[in-house]
Amino acid sequence: MTDILRTARLTLRTPDESDIDRLVELAGDFEVSKMLAVVPHPYERRHAVEWLAHIRATDGKDEQAFAIDDRTGLIGAVSFGKLRETPRIGYWLGRPFWGRGYMSEAAHAALTWLFSSFDTDAVEAEAMTENPASLAVLRKLGFEETASGSCASQARGGAMPSLVLRLERNTFLTTTQEATERETEKELVE
Template sequence: MTRLRTKRLILRQPHGEDAPALAAYLNDFAVAGNLARVPFPYRLADALAWLATRRPDMPADQTNFAIEVDGAYAGQVGFHPGPHGPIIGYWLGQPFWGRGIMSEAAAASLDWFFTASSAPVIYSGVFHFNAASLAIQKKLGFTETGRSSLLCLARGVEVEHIDTQLTQSAWKARRL
């Protein structure tokens, strides 16, 4: 089971005890409305069902990390397969916004991913109105590759999406 530590955070395997906080934070439209694959409302049953799919032996492109801040569950960062290759996704509960937590968590997870995987590129993106998430990606070295339309389950509509990517070589060059 992979466990990552940063200066302020612990990134660990999500588990059943996270369900109440996970459900509470994702049952906030300000969070869920920025994510493609999260329904709204988001219930405890949704959290438990998702957590039941998490195992410690998942391949790198299906690994998710719970983010702990001072021992409290704060959100998730993780990877899932996409049509062109692995995708990184992430979210934080509102009480943790604006503190640089996601930049720190995403950087640690990208370090891990590019070590654990042979993928030359990681993909991501944001809905066009999510300037804070786009700023995180730009800070991490992601570049915009175009625009697309992506279903937002919480909104129930297709939304304009800014597509981004980060190459392993650009990530490693940034770390030197």
């Protein structure tokens, strides 16, 4: 991947070896890993190395991952699977960075990249029902619930109740345009 995405506060970039220690520290927090499908607990250095090798091997063919960097280093990640089908977004953020709006900002940038890079009509997501913060991010971005089910949790060793959500391209583009217009109006008033 050569794309580097920038927002007002964040850079989304290719994860690399310099991220390993932060990956282990942040994804290794059980409060983070318990809400993710494919992250084991404990999360060890070998898991981070394996993930980076997987990212290199797929190299944007059917998956895409971005490290979320707040200019101090990795603070989380956002990724897409099934790029050639209906893409699936996944993300996580280290606990010290919760509650600052970083994930909404990063996910919006990643979705903008997805819809401008691929001719896909929609993207899907799945979040555990006991993760209201993740569900709030998805709904803020325009995702709508389509089903309920269960989601694997390697950290917990079983499945957890979940919701499946979907974001249509047109919904995203419309809400993004409306938000841009509101910001422009706000700047003109100030």
